[in-house]
Amino acid sequence: MEFARRYIRIVDSMNRVIGRIVMYGIFVMMGILLWSSISKTFFLPSLWTLEMAQFAMVAYYMLGGPYSIQMGSNVRMDLLYGEWSDRRKSQIDAITVLFLITYLGFLLWGGIDSTLYSFKYGGERSPTAWRPYLWPIKVIMVTGIFLMLLQAISEMFKDILRLKGERYPREELN
Template identity: 65%
Template sequence: MRGLMRGYIRVADAVNYRLGRIVMYGIFVLMGVLLWSSISKTFFLPSLWTLEMAQFIMVGYYILGGPYSLQLGSNVRMDLLYGEWSLRRKAWVDLFTVLLLIFYLGVLLYGAISSTAYSLGYWKDAPVSYLFGVLTGTEEVGRLEQSSSAWRPYMWPIKVVMIVGFFLMIVQCLSEFCKDVLRLKGEVI
């Protein structure tokens, strides 16, 4: 069992680390879009797409960077008490709180799946099976949701990014859970 946990930790951490290192450069893409927005508003006709594209980039940057942040331990903690605790006590508290986080992320993942199904034109009550059907080719895509802005981009791509981000965050939370279990058993991670 410990070998399986260590293997899972190794794979999950590697995937999220590599993706996080790539996504962290998204801030430069965001800066480029915002710079173009400023230039176009000052010297040319304002671009319709820049504000919404900046929002989409920021969502991807934030959600896909979350697992990397959790892996590095750079998430917000209450260090007033936590910093003085022993490693064993920290592992117990982290073990409990990561379970709450997994539940919360599961709810967010289900909401993202429902929202993505809606954006692909599905209005019934089984969004998970619908998306699985779309992926396997047994379901058809309906009328695609578009933003109500003047640019009118399709909404499904950013919603798919949300699904991927929440799923990877759950994967990383399970890795942190395994690390805490191994720490409680006295192993060094």
């Protein structure tokens, strides 16, 4: 169980730092969309703004996902869950997180395959007028999925530690 505690400490710390940095990406998106509005109103419209805002949103969402999981701010179906004891919640979470880990594993596999395809064929490009290379956003997506997978495993370890009656590092930090 010492491995689990160390794993939780490392993964949670890493995802907390990344999440706190990435959350300021909202200002990047606001800046891009503000420039888009200004350029469409007063100048010639920029070709890159809409797609760049989409790429910034993907980075924001994918790299912020692990932090969201860690903070428990993901969407939950709370019909019964809110009334359960902490032990019962940990039991259910320890089982359901296995579905998340499986899903993220398949997503990571497909993401890596898609990214390698993008590199292999001389740089896959978007079919828009701007035509940016897609590999940078694919690398960000694969990184985000990998970090979410690591965080999901951390959450599983936390549930197991809770079921054993132990505290885990996040409880000690808060």
